[in-house]
Amino acid sequence: METKNVMIVGVGGQGSLLASKLLGRLLLNRGYDIKVSEVHGMSQRGGSVVTYVRFGDKVYSPVIDKGQADYIVSFELLEAARWTEYLKPGGKIITNTQQINPMPVIIGAMEYPEKLLEKMAAAGMDVDAMDALALAEQAGSSKAVNLVLMGRLSKYFDIPEEEWLAAIEESVPAKFLEMNKKAFSLGLNA
Amino acid sequence: MKQLILGNEAVARGLYEAGCSFVSSYPGTPSTEITEAVAKYPEVYAEWAPNEKVAMEAAFGASLAGRRSFCGMKHVGLNVAADPLFTISYTGVNAGMVIGVADDAGMHSSQNEQDSRHYAMAAKIPMLEPSDSAEALAFTKLAYRISEEFDTPVLVKMCTRVSHSQSVVETGEREEAVKAYETNIPKYVMMPGNAKRRHPVVEERTKKLTAYAETAQINRIEPGRSNAYGFITSSTSYQYIKEVMGDTYPVMKLGMIWPMPVEKLRSFAASVDTLVVVEELDGFIEAHCKNLGIDCIGKEKFSCIDELSQNLVADALQITREQGVKLEDAVPPRPPVMCAGCPHRGLFYTLKKNKITVLGDIGCYTLGAVAPLNAVDSVICMGASVSGLHGFLKSQQGAMDGKTVAVIGDSTFMHSGITGLVNMAYNESNSTVIIVDNSITGMTGHQQNPTTGYNLKGDPCAKIDLETLCKAVGIRRVRVIDPYDLTQCDQVIKEELAANEPSVIISRRPCALLKYVKHKKSLTVDSEKCVGCKACMRIGCPAISIADGKAKVDNTLCVGCGVCQQLCKLGALNAAEEG
Numbered sequence: 174m175e176t177k178n179v180m181i182v183g184v185g186g187q188g189s190l191l192a193s194k195l196l197g198r199l200l201l202n203r204g205y206d207i208k209v210s211e212v213h214g215m216s217q218r219g220g221s222v223v224t225y226v227r228f229g230d231k232v233y234s235p236v237i238d239k240g241q242a243d244y245i246v247s248f249e250l251l252e253a254a255r256w257t258e259y260l261k262p263g264g265k266i267i268t269n270t271q272q273i274n275p276m277p278v279i280i281g282a283m284e285y286p287e288k289l290l291e292k293m294a295a296a297g298m299d300v301d302a303m304d305a306l307a308l309a310e311q312a313g314s315s316k317a318v319n320l321v322l323m324g325r326l327s328k329y330f331d332i333p334e335e336e337w338l339a340a341i342e343e344s345v346p347a348k349f350l351e352m353n354k355k356a357f358s359l360g361l362n363a
Numbered sequence: 364m365k366q367l368i369l370g371n372e373a374v375a376r377g378l379y380e381a382g383c384s385f386v387s388s389y390p391g392t393p394s395t396e397i398t399e400a401v402a403k404y405p406e407v408y409a410e411w412a413p414n415e416k417v418a419m420e421a422a423f424g425a426s427l428a429g430r431r432s433f434c435g436m437k438h439v440g441l442n443v444a445a446d447p448l449f450t451i452s453y454t455g456v457n458a459g460m461v462i463g464v465a466d467d468a469g470m471h472s473s474q475n476e477q478d479s480r481h482y483a484m485a486a487k488i489p490m491l492e493p494s495d496s497a498e499a500l501a502f503t504k505l506a507y508r509i510s511e512e513f514d515t516p517v518l519v520k521m522c523t524r525v526s527h528s529q530s531v532v533e534t535g536e537r538e539e540a541v542k543a544y545e546t547n548i549p550k551y552v553m554m555p556g557n558a559k560r561r562h563p564v565v566e567e568r569t570k571k572l573t574a575y576a577e578t579a580q581i582n583r584i585e586p587g588r589s590n591a592y593g594f595i596t597s598s599t600s601y602q603y604i605k606e607v608m609g610d611t612y613p614v615m616k617l618g619m620i621w622p623m624p625v626e627k628l629r630s631f632a633a634s635v636d637t638l639v640v641v642e643e644l645d646g647f648i649e650a651h652c653k654n655l656g657i658d659c660i661g662k663e664k665f666s667c668i669d670e671l672s673q674n675l676v677a678d679a680l681q682i683t684r685e686q687g688v689k690l691e692d693a694v695p696p697r698p699p700v701m702c703a704g705c706p707h708r709g710l711f712y713t714l715k716k717n718k719i720t721v722l723g724d725i726g727c728y729t730l731g732a733v734a735p736l737n738a739v740d741s742v743i744c745m746g747a748s749v750s751g752l753h754g755f756l757k758s759q760q761g762a763m764d765g766k767t768v769a770v771i772g773d774s775t776f777m778h779s780g781i782t783g784l785v786n787m788a789y790n791e792s793n794s795t796v797i798i799v800d801n802s803i804t805g806m807t808g809h810q811q812n813p814t815t816g817y818n819l820k821g822d823p824c825a826k827i828d829l830e831t832l833c834k835a836v837g838i839r840r841v842r843v844i845d846p847y848d849l850t851q852c853d854q855v856i857k858e859e860l861a862a863n864e865p866s867v868i869i870s871r872r873p874c875a876l877l878k879y880v881k882h883k884k885s886l887t888v889d890s891e892k893c894v895g896c897k898a899c900m901r902i903g904c905p906a907i908s909i910a911d912g913k914a915k916v917d918n919t920l921c922v923g924c925g926v927c928q929q930l931c932k933l934g935a936l937n938a939a940e941e942g
Contacts, residue, residue: 184697185699197367197529198367201365201366201367201531206530206531207367207529207530207531208495208528208529208530209367209528209529209530210524210527210528210529211527211528212471212472212523212527219697219699219700219702219905220697220698220699220700221696221697232530233602233603233605233606234599234602234603234606234672234673235495235524235525235528235530235599235602236524236672236673238672238673238674239674239686239687240674240684240685240686240687241673241685241687242687251694251695251697252697254690254692254694255694255697257687257688257689257690258687258688258689259687260687260688261685261687262685262686262687274908275695275696275697275698276697276698276700276733276734276903276905277695277696277734278695278908279900279903279905279907279908280734280735280900280903281897281909282734283693283695284695285695286690286692286693286694286695289690289692292690292691292692293690296688296690297688298688315919
């Protein structure tokens with residue numbers, strides 16, 4: 174199988190690590206070669222964060238480069254806009270519509286761009302947008318945005334739902350399992 | 364069993380399987396998780412040392428005693444440990460000793476992007492360079508065999524993309540490896556007479572290692588379909604060239620980057636029409652080839668600045684690739700910031716307000732240099748704030764006294780700030796050092812240090828008392844402040860800057876992200892009182908913004924620290940009712 178590329182982008186502290194852990198678990202269970210690349214340290218302090226997940230028969234580079242992502246899963250709207258250049262022609266963006274102002278916007282040095290979804294669509298991008306925060310809260314925790322978005326991603330993967338659920342069971346603590354499964358289901362069916 | 368693990372966790376697994384029983388490290392991105400992961404194996408003693416030099420010397424001691432040992436650090440940490448490194452090269456080892464060093468090309472979390480491979484050549488120590496987690500595990504185990512067979516410490520060089528990428532490994536069993544300690548003065552006492560006899564041993568060892576490099580399986584040649592080009596590469600650059608080229612052309616992958624083979628390089632070069640060296644940062648392999656008289660293309664195609672990637676490699680080789688679409692809108696950058704409730708914020712606000720020149724240091728508080736605080740004037744390396752301040756003030760013969768301070772974290776102070784403070788006391792500069800004590804090593808992700816009272820395994824242990832320590836080196840004026848209290852901060856900083864002797868201010872409050880820290884409820888804005896003057900925004904808190912001309916507090920971020928409240932003259936920011 175040709176290597177597939179998934180980028181998970183967001184703001185430091187939003188829980189993208191659990192999303193990549195879940196994906197890794199799922200794909201490892203399926204016997205793929207996998208590379209998951211993330212950056213720790215300085216970028217965790219509320220900065221823009223990105224995780225690269227690549228899988229297939231044989232994966233070489235640990236990173237995804239411009240024009241190569243089959244899917245960009247974004248935890249925040251501006252972050253989706255930041256990484257569009259990484260999308261492969263024909264790729265898909267799955268994004269949370271939540272907006273978190275970065276420091277240049279907070280201090281008034283720059284504006285948070287308007288109508289980003291419309292602009293992405295106008296540029297020919299295939300965008301699936303949803304209020305993942307509201308769905309996460311509906312599932313029981315604002316922290317479950319990651320599982321909502323993974324649920325949505327699963328819609329586009331040719332992998333049976335029970336395999337996803339098995340991977341969720343292997344990735345989250347037992348006491349949060351039901352809530353996370355609910356968030357996944359809400360994302361899938363939204 | 365197949366597992367998907369970080370390169371750093373794979374090094375830790377390699378340490379475990381190789382029977383390593385002693386690990387001493389100092390945290391530093393991207394190396395930190397090696398030591399955190401190995402600490403989870405009960406068979407391995409693991410500790411955080413106060414700095415990399417101490418860690419390396421401790422690891423040497425364990426090797427001398429007959430136990431396989433390891434020390435881990437980031438690239439700049441190896442500078443700190445360079446002193447023992449060069450001489451342990453002469454003594455060699457008893458039980459195997461491996462040094463892990465993680466470079467940070469692209470400077471994701473570092474102050475420079477030096478290339479550690481030069482250390483291997485300079486210190487005449489073999490260096491292995493894995494390109495993924497499976498190799499990180501295998502090479503770490505191999506490093507111990509090389510260490511004991513050739514009587515040398517061995518460097519294992521990681522980089523951000525290998526350390527912080529997860530890939531699939533097969534794990535194995537642990538094999539215990541223990542040697543007896545034997546006195547050997549000519550080998551281990553490096554005074555001139557003995558060292559003179561050891562240096563030829565080192566040169567002879569490099570010759571033997573070069574012969575080993577000729578046949579070592581980790582220096583492999585992968586055949587291609589055409590010999591028009593041939594690539595020599597290592598580490599993550601190997602992954603990029605394979606990603607772009609597949610098996611079109613032959614690739615020589617060096618798993619041991621020092622010493623390099625000679626005949627193997629020559630014969631590979633002779634087998635291809637054009638030889639290309641693909642490597643990140645400096646032209647290390649390229650220079651070696653050119654020293655051997657081998658013609659090759661290298662840094663004229665691939666920059667020595669920043670990381671490589673598959674696209675950069677493709678572009679350099681003029682291979683067309685798919686393009687993505689960039690939005691026309693300017694997307695505001697999202698740089699890292701001090702967290703909401705960060706105890707450093709109030710302190711830097713006070714320093715900025717008083718127009719104080721700040722010599723800063725390495726840690727989260729380096730972020731005091733970014734807008735809107737812009738409150739740090741220089742940052743060089745661990746400890747440089749304290750020693751730099753002494754030189755800054757002493758050279759000005761009093762002209763800058765009372766206007767300049769050093770700011771250094773608790774862990775960084777223990778790492779190498781203390782020696783600067785000794786100099787300040789001893790040579791009597793009128794300096795004020797502010798130790799920002801957040802009770803943890805924050806930047807690298809919450810590691811314990813000698814001032815926290817807990818060790819790497821999380822067990823309670825001896826706690827260095829910073830006040831007593833500063834007084835013991837001769838600082839008579841030591842004050843403690845709470846950085847959430849702006850009035851107290853302002854008053855104490857003014858008093859200590861006015862004092863006519865060196866002083867230390869300990870700005871003490873635990874990191875807001877520590878699990879045991881209890882937060883207050885989010886503040887609320889009284890929109891009747893708020894006039895939108897933005898006074899509260901001068902501290903650069905990510906929880907505060909302006910919406911419809913009034914301050915707005917993000918209740919998912921605000922931890923109720925109350926620093927912004929102290930800036931609001933109209934009383935428009937209110938604490939929530941407790942309970």
